[in-house]
Amino acid sequence: MARRAPYRTGDPSLDARIAELLEEAGISRDEDLVFEMLVSALRIGRESASRGDLKLVNAALKELRYSFLVFEPYASVPKVSIFGSARIRRDDPAYEVAMRFGRQMAEQDWMVITGAGPGIMEAGIEGAGAERAFGVNILLPFENEPTALLAGDPKLINYRYFFTRKLTFMKESKAFALLPGGFGTLDEAFELLTLMQTGRSPICPVVLIAPEGSTYWQTWLQFIENELLGPRALIGPDDLCLVRVCSTVEDAVAEITHFYSRYHSMRVVGRRLVVRLRTPVDERELAELNEQFADIVVSGKIEAVEASPAEREDGDVPDLPRIAFQFNRVNYARLRRLIDALNGPRS
Structure with a gap:
């Protein structure tokens, strides 16, 4: 797979100044993404976007920034x-x-x-x-x-x-x-x-x-x-x-x-979908899941796994038990059925 070209302004000296600005601002977390947002702002400013388009992007970004700030403590x-x-x-x-x-x-x-x-x-x-x-x-x-x-x-x-x-x-x-x-x-x-x-x-x-x-x-x-x-x-x-x-x-x-009684969350890691649970699955349950949901597994099988390095690095509930498989990324309603099977019937 070809590696994605870096997202830059096209002016190496300007890119260097953006990097210096980030360092001066004390941005050390996810600085690559902040860098690209600044590049987007500069690019749209140099291109033929109308003032109306610029106002739309500006207002949307400010609204989202403030929303993130309000919700973050909760x-x-x-x-x-x-x-x-x-x-x-x-x-x-x-x-x-x-x-x-x-x-x-x-x-x-x-x-x-x-x-x-x-x-x-x-x-x-x-x-x-x-x-x-x-x-x-x-x-x-x-x-x-x-x-x-x-x-x-x-x-x-x-x-x-x-x-x-x-x-x-x-x-x-x-x-x-x-x-x-x-x-x-x-x-x-x-x-x-x-x-x-x-x-x-x-x-x-x-x-x-x-x-x-x-x-x-x-x-x-x-x-x-x-x-x-x-x-x-x-x-x-x-x-x-x-x-x-x-x-x-x-x-x-x-x-x-x-x-959410047993199911916690899910995340794609590499080519596999990782499903995090509150309690582990045993071999019998794994066998039943593989038989019932083989239609949404691209290759291999559904199996119990440990937290991936990416999840551990992000602190993404690494202590919870997990299952993982190569999901076909088509039948999301069947994925809901899988969650229901993991949770079991309501008492």
């Missing part, structure tokens, strides 16, 4: 994003459902992330409590102000762009809960499933919740089954396992917490 705390309509009123049963869900997740030592608006978003924050909630607010000229529950809270972040806001939701969350909503909620549902189906986002639990008697998600699921999974096979039969319709708040909370 990196070890699991977080669930709650999506739903800003137009749901306090007397709507969906408001109570969202509030109960936020409260029960906080009782499980999770934090919640919402869009910081009224309706379902405010309900989730109210249930969890402001101290266990983040608000990622989108600045729109026609929507209401962010919820007063997070007024003055440093965990309230304002975004100009939907794409940076969405990236924050996806990057920071280990689970997602969706309640009834409009175009935005359905957009978030489909984008979540698309990212997981294509491997662009980690596999994690996605639960759909609605008040008792509501047909909102059942009707949505009927459309998926009839039009996408139907005769034209626009999605695969396993893809629906990426999302679960839950009958109650308790069912949704149990679905999320069970997902």
Whole structure:
């Protein structure tokens, strides 16, 4: 495989000055990536990008930088994003459902992330409590102000762009809960499933919740089954396992917490996918996994492994037990099935 050419400005003397600047600024961690970001800024400044393009890149970078700063102190705390309509009123049963869900997740030592608006978003924050909630607010000229529950809270972040806001939701969350909503909620549902189906986002639990008697998600699921999974096979039969319709708040909370009961996380190391677990697998279980999931193994087999040098160098939970295999990087829904098999049935 050909080695990637270094990403540089094309001017060796300018590159040397960038390196000196990094040293002077005291940047010694991941300086190669910071170097390339500065190169990108200089390149786009010298090229034909319009002022509008420059403003977009500048604002997006600043929004992401600030987001990383706000979330970093809470990196070890699991977080669930709650999506739903800003137009749901306090007397709507969906408001109570969202509030109960936020409260029960906080009782499980999770934090919640919402869009910081009224309706379902405010309900989730109210249930969890402001101290266990983040608000990622989108600045729109026609929507209401962010919820007063997070007024003055440093965990309230304002975004100009939907794409940076969405990236924050996806990057920071280990689970997602969706309640009834409009175009935005359905957009978030489909984008979540698309990212997981294509491997662009980690596999994690996605639960759909609605008040008792509501047909909102059942009707949505009927459309998926009839039009996408139907005769034209626009999605695969396993893809629906990426999302679960839950009958109650308790069912949704149990679905999320069970997902992480044994499974911890995964990472690609070299050509292998490494799956980190809270308890080790034995030989019998490995044999069953290899028989059941041979279709997603490119070569070799699923086997128990030690932490790789890369994981140890990064301090990436090196003490947890692991399995690893060469994943085909196609059937991500089957990967969700493998996680479910590792976790076992819910009690």
